Amino acid sequence: MPHGKYAQCPHCGKIARGEEEIEELFGYRYGRTKPQSWCKECRAAQGLDDDSECGDE
Numbered sequence: 001m002p003h004g005k006y007a008q009c010p011h012c013g014k015i016a017r018g019e020e021e022i023e024e025l026f027g028y029r030y031g032r033t034k035p036q037s038w039c040k041e042c043r044a045a046q047g048l049d050d051d052s053e054c055g056d057e
Contacts, residue, residue, distance in 0.1 A: 005017065005018065005019070005022075006022075007022045007025070007026045007035035007036075007037075007039075009026070009037070009038050009039040009042055010037060010038065011038050011039075011042040011046075012039060012041070012042050014039045014041070014042075016035075016039075022035045025039050025040060025041075026038075026039050026040060027040055
């Protein structure tokens with residue numbers, strides 16, 4: 001399946017199919033052109049899903 005229709009988390013193996021499910025479980029990057037590689041749950045658990053910018057204090 002092309003990007004935008006399917007995503008699988010390499011960390012936990014979670015799968016999402018279709019744009020709505022991908023948005024809910026993974027989110028998008030690059031202006032909604034590519035799904036995030038890790039699911040939101042794994043990114044949050046690893047501290048990878050914060051909105052801070054590199055160097056912000």
